[in-house]
Amino acid sequence: MTWFWWTKIFTAMLSPLLWSIAILTVGLRVRKKSTWPIVLAGLILCVFSNPWLFIQVESHWSAKLDTSEWGMPATQGKPIVLLGGMTAIDPDGNLVFQRSSDRLWQALEGYDPEEGPVLLISGGAADGPGEAGLIRDYLTRRGWEGNCLFTETTSTTTYENALFSRALFEVQGWSKDIVLLSSGFHLPRAIRCFEKQGFQVTPIATDPLYFKGSRPMVMKWLPDAEVVMGWHALLKEWAGLAIYQVRGYL
Known part of the structure; x- marks a missing residue:
């Protein structure tokens, strides 16, 4: 398997949704009566599906659409x-x-x-x-x-x-x-x-990762599946930047 495909596999794992599923699966198999997997998985999904938080991070990172x-x-x-x-x-x-x-x-x-x-x-x-x-x-x-x-x-x-x-x-x-x-x-x-x-x-x-148009404030706090996908793209990009830095591509 080439370096290209190894990096694709690695970055595919940088998904908050995948993390939540993995935590629930491992937690339920190791300690069936424990509630910590549910709490931790729920916390991850709450954080990484919050539109307001994602907009703040992405606005500081991404180049401005103009x-x-x-x-x-x-x-x-x-x-x-x-x-x-x-x-x-x-x-x-x-x-x-x-x-x-x-x-x-x-x-x-x-x-x-x-x-x-x-x-x-x-x-x-x-x-x-x-x-x-x-x-x-x-x-x-x-x-x-x-x-x-x-x-x-x-x-x-x-x-x-x-x-x-x-x-x-x-x-x-x-x-x-x-x-x-x-x-x-x-x-x-x-x-x-x-x-x-x-x-x-x-x-x-x-193509910004998340549309920042006018919307009621309450909508910026409700969980949004599109935000989870946006975080995955952003995390993959940060991982790519780190890999490129190490390999001397930048």
Whole structure:
């Protein structure tokens, strides 16, 4: 089993829901009359399903969602690098866009297929067809093909996104002063990876983990299953950051 799959297994275990189930299972098998597994599992779920707490943490960590920068001097004319991780292939071979596909729709706001700037979609697959190529084919079928659309279809990690993008930029002679699009919670690691490879990065964040729109205060305290999923994504990102730091990718 490759390092890629070991890290996937490890990060899959960083789920508050999985922790709660494991605690209940172990506790009930070891001491059937004890109440501590129920209390501890309930406490974990209460903490990691609280919208207000998650909003505070995610707001401090994630890059701010602000797509108004398109057309401003900070982004105008710069090559756009769009990171993958937004699609899946169903059992019938169909391309399925997932939640993080907001990255793609936001990238198209700043891209013209004929006039540019360069749009590089970076993302491969551990097995099967490369994601970037599938997205390119999707855009081509809808008339978005152009001389400024490029793909990097080999990378399977954020580190490889940056490494293989650098190689392509050097071959093409493009400026390494880029606009980088990814999910807001993922950008802190992605920015450091690309800067490590010699890029100057203007980030644009997409798809926040939890919608922070106006809602009654009571709704911010009621348990929400979406928050549990958000914590899983955030914990995986922090683990990835620690692993990259140890391996010298940042």
